[in-house]
Amino acid sequence: MSGPAREDVLATLKEISAPGGGDIVSAGLVRALSVEGGQVRFVMEIAPSQAEAMAPVRDAAEAALRAMPGVENATVLLTAHSDKAPPDLKASRPKEPTGPQPVPGVARIIAVASGKGGVGKSTLSANLAVALAAEGRRVGLLDADVYGPSQPRMLGVTGRPQSPDGKTILPLRNHGVTMMSMGLMTNEDQAVVWRGPMLMGALQQMMNQVQWGTLDVLLVDLPPGTGDVQMTLSQKFALDGAIVVSTPQDVALLDARKGIDMFRQMGVPILGLVENMSTHVCSNCGHEEHIFGHGGVAAEAEKLGVPLLAEIPLHLSIRVAADGGAPVVASKSGSPQAEAFRTLARRLVEMGHG
Numbered sequence: 001m002s003g004p005a006r007e008d009v010l011a012t013l014k015e016i017s018a019p020g021g022g023d024i025v026s027a028g029l030v031r032a033l034s035v036e037g038g039q040v041r042f043v044m045e046i047a048p049s050q051a052e053a054m055a056p057v058r059d060a061a062e063a064a065l066r067a068m069p070g071v072e073n074a075t076v077l078l079t080a081h082s083d084k085a086p087p088d089l090k091a092s093r094p095k096e097p098t099g100p101q102p103v104p105g106v107a108r109i110i111a112v113a114s115g116k117g118g119v120g121k122s123t124l125s126a127n128l129a130v131a132l133a134a135e136g137r138r139v140g141l142l143d144a145d146v147y148g149p150s151q152p153r154m155l156g157v158t159g160r161p162q163s164p165d166g167k168t169i170l171p172l173r174n175h176g177v178t179m180m181s182m183g184l185m186t187n188e189d190q191a192v193v194w195r196g197p198m199l200m201g202a203l204q205q206m207m208n209q210v211q212w213g214t215l216d217v218l219l220v221d222l223p224p225g226t227g228d229v230q231m232t233l234s235q236k237f238a239l240d241g242a243i244v245v246s247t248p249q250d251v252a253l254l255d256a257r258k259g260i261d262m263f264r265q266m267g268v269p270i271l272g273l274v275e276n277m278s279t280h281v282c283s284n285c286g287h288e289e290h291i292f293g294h295g296g297v298a299a300e301a302e303k304l305g306v307p308l309l310a311e312i313p314l315h316l317s318i319r320v321a322a323d324g325g326a327p328v329v330a331s332k333s334g335s336p337q338a339e340a341f342r343t344l345a346r347r348l349v350e351m352g353h354g
């Protein structure tokens, strides 16, 4: 795979002037540069008020890169951060939409959240997405966990999303699910420090610039906890609601409550809780055990006045399937484990959320 050298790419970018003076490389505007074969991409972090001024700079950078020998495609993503607008640009600043907005073509957006990591939120999102597709729904899945993106592995998707025009991003597709992962926009081996504002810009781009097509439901697999991504999603996008995943352990429940409070404060309805790793069913003898206790999530749901949407068993086949790139709903359809996710999908559809 031949492509341009990174230094040559940087040298080309140094020819592009930054609006505030100097070139875009020296001005520190070029971030997360990735040169992979003939594919070059990077992010320019800008103030929202600079969006108009920066569009020609982005176009010039893309044109210059595409003219380089060995470059097949160049993608520059503009991500906004929240600096105050310089006075001279204020007059021409386009009116930013206020309040949460829908994503065109997407009927509902559902956030899948958890108070802490490792409770199986991504496993649930992947299986729920495949299960909703099995119900005939048009389903999208956005993996918004930049620090531990897992959907490409769980859905068995490899390769990079393409951007034919440098402005829109084509999602990937497998098991009937249209998928995009924020983690696919960076190299796996390239440590990118995602600062809050950059994350928010990237999330907005994923929601608006990915060609999701017409969807009945877009699931957003959030990072654990209550951070910038959760806040941005709730503030900027009209969410149908949030599903909160928890294990039966008390500590997880305490964390889950924080997440629930955040969504409630932001006016996002809680569609319900899901208890994951509920009953352990031994794959040898079928014996059932409650390794993490049982009933805690149901009790919590009742206390909070929200439905307990599903209890997903802890079963080896769920993990093995997720690791193998074909969620259990796809690879072992008809198994009780797959059925647990399919029941959840049917329930959401019945509730008008699927």
Ligand SMILES: Nc1ncnc2c1ncn2[C@@H]1O[C@H](COP(=O)(O)OP(=O)(O)OP(=O)(O)O)[C@@H](O)[C@H]1O
Binding pocket: 114, 116, 117, 118, 119, 120, 121, 122, 123, 124, 145, 148, 150, 223, 224, 276, 277, 278, 312, 313, 314, 315, 316, 318, 319, 320, 322, 323
């Ligand atoms: N019901 C289940 N039965 C067996 N294994 C499970 C189950 N749910 C999740 N797992 C396994 O637990 C591990 C953690 O799950 P997963 O990555 O989905 O968690 P997460 O909440 O998305 O974590 P993080 O947000 O920290 O990335 C994975 O190895 C997954 O295969």
